[in-house]
Amino acid sequence: MKIHGAVLREMQRPRPFAQSQPMSVETLELDEPGPGEVLIRMTAAGVCHSDLSVVDGNRPRPLPMLLGHEGAGVVEKLGDGVDDLEIGQQVVTVFLPRCGECANCRTDGKLPCTPGSATNGAGTLPFDGHKVRLHDDTGAEVLHHLGASVFATHAVVNRASVVPVDDDVPASIAAVLGCAVLTGGGAVLNAGRPGPDDEVMIVGLGGVGMAALITALSIETAGVIGVDANPDKLVRAKELGAVEVYTPEQLGQRTAPIVIECVGHARAFETAFTATAVGGTTVTVGLPAPDAQSHITPVTLTAEARTVIGSYLGSAVPSRDIPVYAQLWREGKLPVEELISDTIKLNDLNEAFDALSDGTVVRQVIDFEA
Numbered sequence: 001m002k003i004h005g006a007v008l009r010e011m012q013r014p015r016p017f018a019q020s021q022p023m024s025v026e027t028l029e030l031d032e033p034g035p036g037e038v039l040i041r042m043t044a045a046g047v048c049h050s051d052l053s054v055v056d057g058n059r060p061r062p063l064p065m066l067l068g069h070e071g072a073g074v075v076e077k078l079g080d081g082v083d084d085l086e087i088g089q090q091v092v093t094v095f096l097p098r099c100g101e102c103a104n105c106r107t108d109g110k111l112p113c114t115p116g117s118a119t120n121g122a123g124t125l126p127f128d129g130h131k132v133r134l135h136d137d138t139g140a141e142v143l144h145h146l147g148a149s150v151f152a153t154h155a156v157v158n159r160a161s162v163v164p165v166d167d168d169v170p171a172s173i174a175a176v177l178g179c180a181v182l183t184g185g186g187a188v189l190n191a192g193r194p195g196p197d198d199e200v201m202i203v204g205l206g207g208v209g210m211a212a213l214i215t216a217l218s219i220e221t222a223g224v225i226g227v228d229a230n231p232d233k234l235v236r237a238k239e240l241g242a243v244e245v246y247t248p249e250q251l252g253q254r255t256a257p258i259v260i261e262c263v264g265h266a267r268a269f270e271t272a273f274t275a276t277a278v279g280g281t282t283v284t285v286g287l288p289a290p291d292a293q294s295h296i297t298p299v300t301l302t303a304e305a306r307t308v309i310g311s312y313l314g315s316a317v318p319s320r321d322i323p324v325y326a327q328l329w330r331e332g333k334l335p336v337e338e339l340i341s342d343t344i345k346l347n348d349l350n351e352a353f354d355a356l357s358d359g360t361v362v363r364q365v366i367d368f369e370a
């Protein structure tokens with residue numbers, strides 16, 4: 001079938017992207033869902049820094065690629081063997097499929113699925129090649145982003161890449177559950193695990209960090225502290241309930257027992273590590289460029305009995321955790337709508353990546369039905 005999707009043909013085009021246009025919305029050919037796959041009509045998709053990192057070349061991927069991994073949509077067709085979803089049902093995409101059988105999949109979310117990680121790296125669809133081609137004489141294959149490729153009117157994904165979310169959750173909120181909330185929320189609840197007497201510090205208050213912040217605010221702690229290089233983010237964090245906010249330069253000796261880094265720069269990891277109290281835990285969520293290096297003082301790990309945890313996908317089992325976040329939202333305990341700073345159209349993606357690079361937005365969400 002013919003679809004429209006935002007294809008990235010070249011990384012590291014100069015800023016502003018509004019001018020250099022790294023993404024172009026094109027007509028594409030989407031194959032039918034094969035065994036174990038699902039065709040989704042997209043209703044909403046969030047713009048995450050992990051998409052930007054492909055555009056700006058920080059996380060190089062094979063091209064041309066159809067980006068986007070944080071999406072919500074409606075099931076339109078089921079491939080053979082998919083018998084636990086229904087046509088018309090709302091689903092949310094997650095950015096790492098779980099085969100459910102490898103050794104890593106048996107670690108309760110701590111480790112990323114091995115074959116899922118391999119197909120994500122190759123830009124193929126889990127666990128079976130690709131589905132999207134250019135609609136021209138070449139018919140060349142367009143690679144998939146993180147098994148999802150949701151910056152398009154439709155997507156074919158593996159059943160292992162979607163989680164159903166009931167229709168009472170609006171599409172824009174459902175989309176954000178799939179990456180920002182799963183990642184930021186899980187970094188707090190599954191990785192950092194603060195106790196009621198622990199302060200929680202969040203370094204980096206974009207979509208993922210702000211999701212970590214509202215999650216930490218939804219449980220009993222000794223207070224939530226926000227840190228960001230952009231003072232506007234600090235104002236927002238205070239409005240949402242942070243007790244104290246700082247730029248990295250203002251932090252001084254301020255520490256917390258649980259510090260969650262949600263930036264993706266080597267310097268921000270150093271900030272988070274330094275701000276971790278004796279006996280405390282630094283959770284790192286950001287994805288810096290592969291050659292980035294941080295300088296820390298390793299003896300403090302030993303002498304101060306500290307822990308560093310890397311958390312991918314919120315150390316989560318998405319099918320278990322996404323319905324929990326949806327329920328917390330329903331109960332008014334997790335104001336996910338506060339993460340959505342802008343509603344945009346598929347055609348606005350280049351401008352959206354400029355805004356995300358500038359750090360002026362939290363989550364921009366494409367509304368496919370506008």
Ligand SMILES: NC(=O)c1ccc[n+]([C@@H]2O[C@H](COP(=O)([O-])OP(=O)(O)OC[C@H]3O[C@@H](n4cnc5c(N)ncnc54)[C@H](O)[C@@H]3O)[C@@H](O)[C@H]2O)c1
Pocket residue numbers: 047048049050053179180183203204205206207208209227228229230233248262263264265267268271284285286287288311312313314356359361362
């Ligand atoms: N681990 C995972 O599973 C996972 C999932 C999703 C995203 N990520 C990664 O998490 C990171 C954050 O993603 P996002 O979409 O929230 O990004 P974002 O761009 O929305 O947010 C980053 C925030 O960090 C702030 N910042 C920049 N430099 C800083 C510094 N030195 N100190 C403090 N704050 C600083 C920016 O002002 C911005 O508010 C990215 O690296 C992304 O690739 C990881």
Ligand SMILES: [Zn+2]
Pocket residue numbers: 048049050051069070095179180
């Ligand atoms: Zn993401």
Ligand SMILES: [Zn+2]
Pocket residue numbers: 098099100101102103104105112113114115116
């Ligand atoms: Zn697996």
